[in-house]
Amino acid sequence: MTGHTDVIVIGAGHSGLAMSAWLAAHSVEHVVFERGEVANSWRHERWDSLRLLTPNWQSRLPGYRFDGPPDGFMTMTEVIQFVTRYASFIGAPVRTGITVTSVRQDGDGFRVMTHEGEWHCRAVVMANGAHGIANVPALAASLPASVQTLTAKEYKHPGQLADAGVLIVGGSATGLQLADEIRATGREVTLAVGEHIRMPRMYRGRDIQWWLYVSGILDQRFDAVEDLVRARRVPSPQLVGTPERHTLDLNTLRNRGVQLVGRLVGAAGSKLQFSGTLRNECAMADLKLNRMLDGFDALAERSSVSDMLGSPERFAATRVDQLPSLGLDLGRQRIGTVIFATGFRPDYSWLRVNAFDAKGRLRHHGGIVAVPGLYVLGLNFMRRRKSSFIHGAEDDVNDLGVHLLGWLQAQRYFSNHSTAAASRSAPRPPMTCL
Numbered sequence: 001m002t003g004h005t006d007v008i009v010i011g012a013g014h015s016g017l018a019m020s021a022w023l024a025a026h027s028v029e030h031v032v033f034e035r036g037e038v039a040n041s042w043r044h045e046r047w048d049s050l051r052l053l054t055p056n057w058q059s060r061l062p063g064y065r066f067d068g069p070p071d072g073f074m075t076m077t078e079v080i081q082f083v084t085r086y087a088s089f090i091g092a093p094v095r096t097g098i099t100v101t102s103v104r105q106d107g108d109g110f111r112v113m114t115h116e117g118e119w120h121c122r123a124v125v126m127a128n129g130a131h132g133i134a135n136v137p138a139l140a141a142s143l144p145a146s147v148q149t150l151t152a153k154e155y156k157h158p159g160q161l162a163d164a165g166v167l168i169v170g171g172s173a174t175g176l177q178l179a180d181e182i183r184a185t186g187r188e189v190t191l192a193v194g195e196h197i198r199m200p201r202m203y204r205g206r207d208i209q210w211w212l213y214v215s216g217i218l219d220q221r222f223d224a225v226e227d228l229v230r231a232r233r234v235p236s237p238q239l240v241g242t243p244e245r246h247t248l249d250l251n252t253l254r255n256r257g258v259q260l261v262g263r264l265v266g267a268a269g270s271k272l273q274f275s276g277t278l279r280n281e282c283a284m285a286d287l288k289l290n291r292m293l294d295g296f297d298a299l300a301e302r303s304s305v306s307d308m309l310g311s312p313e314r315f316a317a318t319r320v321d322q323l324p325s326l327g328l329d330l331g332r333q334r335i336g337t338v339i340f341a342t343g344f345r346p347d348y349s350w351l352r353v354n355a356f357d358a359k360g361r362l363r364h365h366g367g368i369v370a371v372p373g374l375y376v377l378g379l380n381f382m383r384r385r386k387s388s389f390i391h392g393a394e395d396d397v398n399d400l401g402v403h404l405l406g407w408l409q410a411q412r413y414f415s416n417h418s419t420a421a422a423s424r425s426a427p428r429p430p431m432t433c434l
Contacts, residue, residue: 004120005121006030008112008119008124011126012039012087015397018394024092033100033114034094034095038083043080049157051242054073054390059074060390063089071245098114098115110374125400136342152174152341158185164187165188165189167272168191168341169264176191176253188335190333192261192263195281221383222366238250250319251319278324346379364382366399377393383395383396383400
């Protein structure tokens with residue numbers, strides 16, 4: 001199989017499909033390659049009981065909204081259906097079961113190799129997501145073979161775990177939700193907590209996402225923060241989406257019998273070591289929470305809707321043992337499974353271009369990659385704080401689509417002029433990226 005087109009979009013998740021809709025609306029010839037099925041990562045790389053952290057009223061893609069209770073939270077089945085139906089709604093030119101094996105520059109465009117053949121295009125949009133590879137610390141290799149180890153991508157339900165205690169490494173949204181689900185089965189659960197962002201599900205009668213929206217936090221741009229690298233590394237907030245809109249935090253887990261320890265810093269066989277910074281990490285999260293709520297209260301006072309909101313409130317400080325445990329013996333404490341909920345990073349192992357920094361990170365400016373004609377979508381705080389959410393795709397796609405269209409038009413301009421110039425033996429005009 002070989003082919004030519006203007007743009008190749010890699011990935012048929014919500015970001016790739018949103019870009020496909022934009023390209024189609026602007027009559028740009030393109031194709032979407034998907035290694036598995038539409039919404040593949042939602043189908044195969046999430047645990048069974050997961051719900052979105054964002055309420056249904058935020059679940060939208062360009063020209064399309066989720067038809068469900070506004071204050072509910074989509075299940076994984078609903079997310080898969082939502083994304084799949086969107087692909088049909090826009091008539092996306094998706095080719096499923098196509099694995100991209102390499103992308104290389106080829107003159108003014110790109111050569112895209114797949115396991116079924118070669119394609120040529122003028123531009124490439126990488127929408128394969130930010131969760132390609134689980135971040136597992138190197139010390140995981142030191143754990144004994146008798147202990148089952150899983151990542152958050154591999155965990156599906158408690159039934160796949162050994163009938164023993166569980167250590168979960170990572171105290172952000174995923175770690176908390178897994179700890180809560182597994183503890184409910186009666187297993188002893190230990191949660192290793194490092195830096196985290198504490199948030200209530202509801203504040204003054206409104207969902208926390210409503211506050212983040214009306215305050216402008218979700219729309220904050222990448223070029224408006226002082227330390228973008230730091231901002232992109234901020235952990236996901238400790239939230240859970242449930243019909244009851246409950247708050248899930250470390251105090252809740254303590255009340256349910258989960259043991260809290262500090263960040264995992266060492267492993268020697270069955271013996272693990274934890275950082276002594278747990279109290280400081282929790283105190284900092286509490287401080288940041290209260291500062292955020294102070295900002296929301298000030299916003300409410302300046303607005304005309306203050307009378308329609310509940311009264312200001314503050315939440316109990318995170319309770320931490322005076323002397324948290326600094327060590328744990330997996331064998332002695334009968335821990336049969338360690339789950340690493342330590343985040344993810346994109347997989348660009350197939351990208352053969354000079355677009356990486358010294359640390360192997362993709363060099364891009366708000367999704368515009370350092371290689372002209374190459375774009376990326378769906379990364380954390382890529383252009384806005386909401387970039388990694390489903391509803392964040394529309395604004396990012398609009399921005400990148402305009403730049404991409406300018407790039408295509410510039411290529412055609414220079415190509416036409418270079419052909420005319422060649423007939424006069426004149427030098428070709430220089431290539432620029434708009």
